[in-house]
Amino acid sequence: MRYNNSRILTMRKLTFYLLISFVLMLASCNTTVPEEKGYTPETPELKTDRLSPELLWQLGRIGSESVSPDQSNVLFSITNYKVEDNKGFKDWYVYNFSSKETLRITNTAENEGGAVWRPDGEKIGFLSDKSGSTQLWEMNVDGSERKQISFIEDGITGFVYSQEASQIVFTKQVKLGKSVNDLYPDLPKAKARLETDLMYRHWDTWHDYTFSHIFIADYNESGIHNALDIMDGEHFDSPTKPFGGTEDITWSPDGKILAYVCKKLTGMDYSFSTNSEIWFYYPESGKTENFTKGIMGYDMSPVFSPDGKQLAWESMERDGYESDQARLFIAEVESGTRTNLFENYVESAHSITWAVDGKTIYFVSDIQATDELFKIDVTTKNITRITNGIHNYKSVQLVKDKLLARKQSMSHPDELYLVDETTGKDEAITAINKPIFDQLSIGEVEKRWVKTTDGKDMLVWVILPPNFDATKKYPTLLYCQGGPQGTVSQFWSYRWNFQLMAANDYIIVAPNRRGLPGFGMEWLEQISKDYGGQNIQDYLSAIDDLAKEPYVDNTKLGAIGASYGGFSVFYLAGNHDKRFSAFVSHAGIFNFEQMYATTEEMWFVDWDLGGAYWDKENKVAQRSYSFSPHKYVQNWDTPILVIHGQNDYRIPFTQGMAAYNSAIMKGIPAEFLYYDEENHWVLKPQNGLLWHRTFFNWLDKWLK
Numbered sequence: 001m002r003y004n005n006s007r008i009l010t011m012r013k014l015t016f017y018l019l020i021s022f023v024l025m026l027a028s029c030n031t032t033v034p035e036e037k038g039y040t041p042e043t044p045e046l047k048t049d050r051l052s053p054e055l056l057w058q059l060g061r062i063g064s065e066s067v068s069p070d071q072s073n074v075l076f077s078i079t080n081y082k083v084e085d086n087k088g089f090k091d092w093y094v095y096n097f098s099s100k101e102t103l104r105i106t107n108t109a110e111n112e113g114g115a116v117w118r119p120d121g122e123k124i125g126f127l128s129d130k131s132g133s134t135q136l137w138e139m140n141v142d143g144s145e146r147k148q149i150s151f152i153e154d155g156i157t158g159f160v161y162s163q164e165a166s167q168i169v170f171t172k173q174v175k176l177g178k179s180v181n182d183l184y185p186d187l188p189k190a191k192a193r194l195e196t197d198l199m200y201r202h203w204d205t206w207h208d209y210t211f212s213h214i215f216i217a218d219y220n221e222s223g224i225h226n227a228l229d230i231m232d233g234e235h236f237d238s239p240t241k242p243f244g245g246t247e248d249i250t251w252s253p254d255g256k257i258l259a260y261v262c263k264k265l266t267g268m269d270y271s272f273s274t275n276s277e278i279w280f281y282y283p284e285s286g287k288t289e290n291f292t293k294g295i296m297g298y299d300m301s302p303v304f305s306p307d308g309k310q311l312a313w314e315s316m317e318r319d320g321y322e323s324d325q326a327r328l329f330i331a332e333v334e335s336g337t338r339t340n341l342f343e344n345y346v347e348s349a350h351s352i353t354w355a356v357d358g359k360t361i362y363f364v365s366d367i368q369a370t371d372e373l374f375k376i377d378v379t380t381k382n383i384t385r386i387t388n389g390i391h392n393y394k395s396v397q398l399v400k401d402k403l404l405a406r407k408q409s410m411s412h413p414d415e416l417y418l419v420d421e422t423t424g425k426d427e428a429i430t431a432i433n434k435p436i437f438d439q440l441s442i443g444e445v446e447k448r449w450v451k452t453t454d455g456k457d458m459l460v461w462v463i464l465p466p467n468f469d470a471t472k473k474y475p476t477l478l479y480c481q482g483g484p485q486g487t488v489s490q491f492w493s494y495r496w497n498f499q500l501m502a503a504n505d506y507i508i509v510a511p512n513r514r515g516l517p518g519f520g521m522e523w524l525e526q527i528s529k530d531y532g533g534q535n536i537q538d539y540l541s542a543i544d545d546l547a548k549e550p551y552v553d554n555t556k557l558g559a560i561g562a563s564y565g566g567f568s569v570f571y572l573a574g575n576h577d578k579r580f581s582a583f584v585s586h587a588g589i590f591n592f593e594q595m596y597a598t599t600e601e602m603w604f605v606d607w608d609l610g611g612a613y614w615d616k617e618n619k620v621a622q623r624s625y626s627f628s629p630h631k632y633v634q635n636w637d638t639p640i641l642v643i644h645g646q647n648d649y650r651i652p653f654t655q656g657m658a659a660y661n662s663a664i665m666k667g668i669p670a671e672f673l674y675y676d677e678e679n680h681w682v683l684k685p686q687n688g689l690l691w692h693r694t695f696f697n698w699l700d701k702w703l704k
Contacts, residue, residue: 036109039082039089043435050466050503051440053692056494057081057685060432061088062414064114067397067404069121072097073141074404076416077115078432083685092126094141095416095429097399102430105143112137114158114246119165123221129155136170136224150224157212158239158246161219162255167283168219169249169258170227176235177209197267202600203242204647204679212237214249214260216283230258230281230288238262240276247301253308257282257333259291261300271602275319278302278311291336297324301350305358309333310378312352312361315340320603323485325521326350328363330378341381346520349374351395362386362396362403362421366518369447369459369489373405373419387424390445392490408492410463411442411499441466443502445490450511450545453537459519460542461488463498463508473553475703476507478543478580480561480568481516484527484535484608488512495682495691496562504696506558506703509546513538529610529620531564532571532627539568543579555581556703562586562643563651563680567629570659573640574632582702584695586643587651587680590659592628598652633662639669641698643691645678671698 041058058081065076074097079090090111095102105124106112113134115126123138130137131148133155139146150156152172159170180192193200200207211234217227231238238260239248248261263276278292278299292299297316304311311331316324326348331338341361342349349363355375362375367385371392376383387393390409396419397404403419407426413433417426446462465474479496481488488510498508512519514535515527527535539559547554557580561569566588573583589595593613596605606612611621640663644656656672663670673694675687682691 038091038107038109039080039085040091041080041082046436046439049439049441051442051497051500052503053500053689053696054083055436056497056500056692057083057688059413059436059494061494062406062416062430062432065395065397065404065406065416066116067399068117068141069119071399074399074416074429075115075117075124076430081685083689086684086686088685092124092143097418097429100429103142105139105141116161119161119163125149125159125161127156127158136168138221147221149219149221152224152227158249160246160249160251162251163253164255165219167251167255168217168224169251170215170217170224171212171239171246171249172215173208173210174213174229175210176233177207179209182209198271198602199267199600201649203649205242205649211235212239212241214238214258214281216258216281230286231262234264235266236262236264250302250304252304252333253306256284257304257308259302259304259311261302268602271600272606273319274298274316274322274603276300278313291331295329297321298326299329300326301352303352303354304333305330305354306356307358310358312354314349314352320607322601322604322607323483323517323524328352328361328376330361339378341376341378344381345383348517353396353398356398362398364393364396366487366489368518369461369487369512369516370518371487371489373403373421373424375421386421387419387426390447390490392492393419409490410445410461410492412437413492443499444468445498448545450542452514452534452541454534456523458538458541459512460545461498461508461510461512462546463502463510465502465505465507468551470551472551474505474507474551475556475558475699476509476543476546476552476554477501477699478539478557478559479508479510480539480559480565480572481510481513482561482563482565484515484531484564485517485524486564487517489518495688496560500692504700506699507546507552509542511538511542513542528608529624531567531608531624532575536568536571536575539572540576540579547579558582558584558699558703560584560699561588563588566651566656569640570629571627571632573638574629574635576638578637580638582699583638583640584643584698585640585656585659587645587648588642588655588659589629589651590655590662591630592625594658595651595655598654600649630658630662633666636663636666636668639698639702641671641673641694643673643675643694645675645680645682647677647679650680669702 061079067074074095077090079088081088092106092115093104110128113127125138128137136150136159137148156170156172213229213231215227217224250259258281276298277290280291281288296319300314302313314326315329318324327342328349347365351364353362360375373386373393392408394406405417405419406414407417408414416430419426443466444464448460448462450458450460452458501508559569559572559580566585569583569585570588570590609624611618613625642656642660644653660672
């Protein structure tokens, strides 16, 4: 038999290449790329007992807690920040109430979001972008058998199971508007916007011509099917922007009604109004109705009673007033008959939770500068205060005969607690930061009452340095709160952290000045249209009272604050009678006229300032504009640090730039810390560290 030599050579080459390919294939099969894990910092061995900015970013941040349907477990997240990577890693944990053991169920770099229990308790649903877009996934209670459930084009932003898990709601962005490139497709490289109305940007993002819509779909473990946009063609958002979440959406227990929050207004109407409504959608008929029609302020956080016959929600009365009392309302679902449960209560309700029998509602409310747990009888309207202490409870849920609550204070970040509703005593079930706090000395927090210039009693928190020595003199900081109607309760902040300031040997004075909740509506509302009035005098009353103490160095006083607190600092800079030696203003309002014309949520400035600056016949408004800090720059004489972010659309960064430029032109020592990727807040770890280093360097330079 004869063989062709060239053919033999070709066969040998082919065999060689096949062998190489096979070897490479085997090598590739045996080579696995390790999945990137989550991040949990090791507990550092501290060289000092003082809190530092670097240590602040090593603390785990707990949140998103939810009790399992059978009330045997609680699901919660812990976010740890890796400063060198400049990002956070969120992972999920399950705590068992019987065994008192905690199981970590995720350990990835994906930052799974929105994790909740499936109603049968057999699975946990969560959001993941592992597939390339954000989709619904599910896993077992121990974190095993992760499976992608949704395959929605462009991904989803949230989801809510129906009670029987036969249907599911998901939200996604739907494009309904047109960009300049859509209008002129022959100009694909044009980079511009063409605006014809207000609300073209909000908080920290420009409108992208999409709207958040709600979709209802059939659900089973194989996936979701037959998705229907129940807001088809509507130029509205649900959840509400910029901070709304799935708490804006809830199913009735029988799955026959979907309640959702939406402010069905656009453009200038949207920008001037706070009138969000609770809408009912009926899946069987496809009908939508306005359940809260006639209530003109915010209506938020709807929760059905266990039998589905009633709906509870937070309701504000006045359109345009974002800090109105959040009353606790209930209504009969069938008839729509409403009841204001807060007819005899002047504070606000948050974190509404029904008792199993539907006769009681639990809620959180700010009362005299602490956030406490309460319950109300829905028949008699009798309110019972459950807790009383130097703390803030931020949430409440039922766990059999106990309450699960997340608690914080000025001295400690969030942990989860079980609360006895009879005695009010609580027991910690998490202690994620205990190894660090066991090594720290924490400053004492004092509750002090100060007389104001109009004879009122004002609660002032005073935070002393660790190992405080009353025979020494300390530089002292007046803290000016933002909002303007934000609370100075027992909050823990990762930026305006009083214990961190105290650890740097400063005394902090944090007054509950006029305009803050927890002291009745008259106290809360006095600040509107009076920015440069009584609340400024309250600040001065607080610092003057402390300045009398022998341990306060009254030649080394500083004033600090952000947002409205930043305005307060700018205003005090021109009206402080040489009390202060240093100022720090973050994201402060400097020029009221420019603020009115450039902010996004017009309802805020229109209500608080009393109207437009060009309305010369409006005496209330004209008085408000007379308080604009830029009108007092001629009096500035004190070093000032100004901080602002490029993406701050609530108070545009040019406000901070104008203040800084004015100080420099007047020859006043000043610094301008400008972030080109931060908004009204500072969110990135390394930017946060830079914030604190600049903050303390500035204060130390002028007050030490």
